[in-house]
Amino acid sequence: RVLRVARQPLTEGKAGRALWSLRDVTQQKLVEQARDQFIDTATHELRTPLSNIRAYSETLATGDVVDLEAVKEFCTIINSEATRLGRFVDDLLTISSLEVGALTIERHNVMVDRLLSEAAMKAKPLMEQKQIEFEVQAPAKPIEMKLDKDKIAAAITNLLGNAAKYTPEGGHVSLKATAQGGELRIAVADTGLGIGEDEHTRVFEKFFRSADERVRDTTGTGLGLPLAREVARLHDGDITLESKIGQGSTFTLTLPIG
Numbered sequence: 121r122v123l124r125v126a127r128q129p130l131t132e133g134k135a136g137r138a139l140w141s142l143r144d145v146t147q148q149k150l151v152e153q154a155r156d157q158f159i160d161t162a163t164h165e166l167r168t169p170l171s172n173i174r175a176y177s178e179t180l181a182t183g184d185v186v187d188l189e190a191v192k193e194f195c196t197i198i199n200s201e202a203t204r205l206g207r208f209v210d211d212l213l214t215i216s217s218l219e220v221g222a223l224t225i226e227r228h229n230v231m232v233d234r235l236l237s238e239a240a241m242k243a244k245p246l247m248e249q250k251q252i253e254f255e256v257q258a259p260a261k262p263i264e265m266k267l268d269k270d271k272i273a274a275a276i277t278n279l280l281g282n283a284a285k286y287t288p289e290g291g292h293v294s295l296k297a298t299a300q301g302g303e304l305r306i307a308v309a310d311t312g313l314g315i316g317e318d319e320h321t322r323v324f325e326k327f328f329r330s331a332d333e334r335v336r337d338t339t340g341t342g343l344g345l346p347l348a349r350e351v352a353r354l355h356d357g358d359i360t361l362e363s364k365i366g367q368g369s370t371f372t373l374t375l376p377i378g
């Protein structure tokens with residue numbers, strides 16, 4: 121657990137020095153944790169798919185696999201591992217462009233209900249796989265907004281993907297959009313694992329993944345939420361979280377209208 125220390129440390133005397141060094145230790149701990157998490161994820165998300173691709177292609181190259189169905193299955197595995205690798209590399213590149221201030225958005229006119237139904241369609245198979253009840257609600261009136269459609273769609277898809285991933289079979293997920301007070305609110309709610317109060321801020325940090333075993337058992341990079349929040353902020357919006365451990369989570373993407 122990371123120690124919390126005063127933001128305005130005493131600068132004089134022993135107590136002040138102690139506070140400063142405590143702050144340094146805390147800072148160092150956070151840096152170390154972030155580094156460990158990065159190494160963990162990079163190892164897993166780069167090495168695992170690469171070694172699978174190597175193993176399956178080597179086996180195919182021997183010419184010993186003659187059964188057509190087996191060959192097809194091996195090729196499908198190679199393809200999906202390459203896709204997983206590609207996704208991680210894309211996320212890494214996006215996070216790097218964010219770091220150097222090169223992540224930009226291109227706004228176009230977008231109908232909100234269309235954006236939602238496309239994201240819902242994409243997420244539907246994930247929900248079906250786990251028999252998750254999936255509810256979608258568009259805003260009462262049609263709304264047109266100037267948005268970077270691809271980036272906002274990717275952010276919503278990420279929230280829905282997480283909801284599916286971190287909700288056990290037979291749960292419930294909803295995607296609801298409402299327009300109020302000059303703001304569009306897109307809420308993704310699930311009845312999944314939930315997130316403890318101590319992790320509410322941390323889930324938006326790069327590479328952060330909960331220590332919960334059920335999270336560790338799923339694949340992930342810890343890049344989805346930080347990227348989604350950044351995209352929201354580039355649109356002068358934000359992503360907020362309400363969650364109780366064991367009860368579920370609601371991530372709300374807010375965007376100013378007009």
Ligand code: ADP
Pocket residue numbers: 278282283286310312313314315323328329330331335339340341342343344345346369
């Ligand atoms: P990833 O899902 O690839 O690990 P994200 O950045 O999307 O990365 O999420 C970071 C972490 O936040 C997850 O590893 C998980 O611990 C937590 N999290 C995100 N969405 C949910 C959710 N809907 N329910 C429970 N935990 C979640």
